[in-house]
Amino acid sequence: MRARMALMGKDYEHREVDLKNRPQAIYDVSPKGTVPVLVLDHGQILDESLEILHWAHPETARAEFKIWTARCDTEFKHHLDRYKYATRFEGVNAEDHRNLACAFLYDLNQSLESPPDFFKSHYVQFQMALGPFVRQFALADRAWFDAQRWNSVHAWLEEFLQSSLFQGVMKKYPVWVEKS
Ligand SMILES: N[C@@H](CCC(=O)N[C@@H](CS)C(=O)NCC(=O)O)C(=O)O
The missing domain is CATH 1.20.1050 (Glutathione S-transferase Yfyf (Class Pi); Chain A, domain 2)
Known part of the structure; x- marks a missing residue:
């Protein structure tokens, strides 16, 4: 919820994950497999909601x-x-x-x-x-x-x-x- 709010109004692709059936793609970018994960254009991974908040609202x-x-x-x-x-x-x-x-x-x-x-x-x-x-x-x-x-x-x-x-x-x- 924190990350979703932080990203409101930003241009991004939202990929909803079913936590009971996580896709391999989430582990490929973040081995801990928890949400949220934000993949930036140049490939940097932010996999803590606080990091995402800091990125969206410095x-x-x-x-x-x-x-x-x-x-x-x-x-x-x-x-x-x-x-x-x-x-x-x-x-x-x-x-x-x-x-x-x-x-x-x-x-x-x-x-x-x-x-x-x-x-x-x-x-x-x-x-x-x-x-x-x-x-x-x-x-x-x-x-x-x-x-x-x-x-x-x-x-x-x-x-x-x-x-x-x-x-x-x-x-x-x-x-x-x-x-x-
Ligand atoms: N410290 C993390 C906590 C993330 C977290 O607990 N996410 C939950 C959903 S809101 C989750 O992915 N749970 C599944 C799991 O822990 O395996 C953050 O705030 O980003």
């Missing part, structure tokens, strides 16, 4: 922005995965990780309450970068999420979910089939 590589994306992709994502998919990890308690993930959301809430200038001037880029992960966290238990006192995060997420940015990438794409 201002997101600046330090003021990276503080958030680094924290989202390491600390928050780590706890989000263990909260959502606790059974896939040995000895993991979902609630512990839900609580640990809250530190990020608490800080995000504070920043949204009195946003630094960079946050205000790059609002849409922040939505692309962080929105999909906050959405996943919220959807894991929406009633619990809604009961927390993060009013600014709630409003921010709702605005993101209603945005043409997010709505524009939520459509279903036909799975890409390699022409023989």
Whole structure:
């Protein structure tokens, strides 16, 4: 979702991959076989959504922005995965990780309450970068999420979910089939 939003309005060929039946072509360009993968004209491969965001919106590589994306992709994502998919990890308690993930959301809430200038001037880029992960966290238990006192995060997420940015990438794409 992050990469799709980052690439909105760019001229590129979208190849939808069925993760249960991945084509050889994805492994040929990126052996880890995860999406997203962006192949640039001169053959350079970007196979992390953050790299794709940086490529499409270079201002997101600046330090003021990276503080958030680094924290989202390491600390928050780590706890989000263990909260959502606790059974896939040995000895993991979902609630512990839900609580640990809250530190990020608490800080995000504070920043949204009195946003630094960079946050205000790059609002849409922040939505692309962080929105999909906050959405996943919220959807894991929406009633619990809604009961927390993060009013600014709630409003921010709702605005993101209603945005043409997010709505524009939520459509279903036909799975890409390699022409023989
Ligand atoms: N760090 C990666 C994570 C990518 C990722 O987890 N992609 C998922 C789909 S959204 C995937 O390909 N899952 C299949 C797998 O991990 O084998 C990024 O943000 O680009």
